[in-house]
Amino acid sequence: xKYWLCVTNKENWQVAKKRKIWGISERNRRQMDEVKVxxxxxxxxxxxxxAGVYKVSAKPFVDNKRVFSTAGFSEGETFPHxxxxxxxxxxxxxVPFDDLVSKLTFISNKKKWPGYLRKAMQAIPKEDYEKILTxxxxx
Numbered sequence: 138x139k140y141w142l143c144v145t146n147k148e149n150w151q152v153a154k155k156r157k158i159w160g161i162s163e164r165n166r167r168q169m170d171e172v173k174v175x176x177x178x179x180x181x182x183x184x185x186x187x188a189g190v191y192k193v194s195a196k197p198f199v200d201n202k203r204v205f206s207t208a209g210f211s212e213g214e215t216f217p218h219x220x221x222x223x224x225x226x227x228x229x230x231x232v233p234f235d236d237l238v239s240k241l242t243f244i245s246n247k248k249k250w251p252g253y254l255r256k257a258m259q260a261i262p263k264e265d266y267e268k269i270l271t272x273x274x275x276x
Contacts, residue, residue, distance in 0.1 A: 139176045140266035143258050148206035150182045160205055160216030161257040168258040169197045169218040178222060179269050181254055185234045189227035190270055193220050232276040241265045
């Protein structure tokens, strides 16, 4: 099992939550190629919030149907590399991420931590996943 941090905006977080689907662009497809059923996805919603944890419920697939917002992206972007997800731990409101930065091992430069959240999706250590999950459950 892998643990993934998925970075998105408010609009696409709402799409993921409502449609129970996550998608990334062609340039990020390598990460999606590694996703397996049972993996856990943590959603980081810009700016500086953790919105929930979802479990991958089906194999990744490709679909160019427009469901995601292209605000801030090229107009033709469809985020075609997708995976179906099911809610695991979703607080009523997203929780602040700032307090977690000092505790997370995948962020080595704590002063420049936003730089670690530039990829649409990245694997993180189980220990970091557990710290983030705990912060969501305590909210």
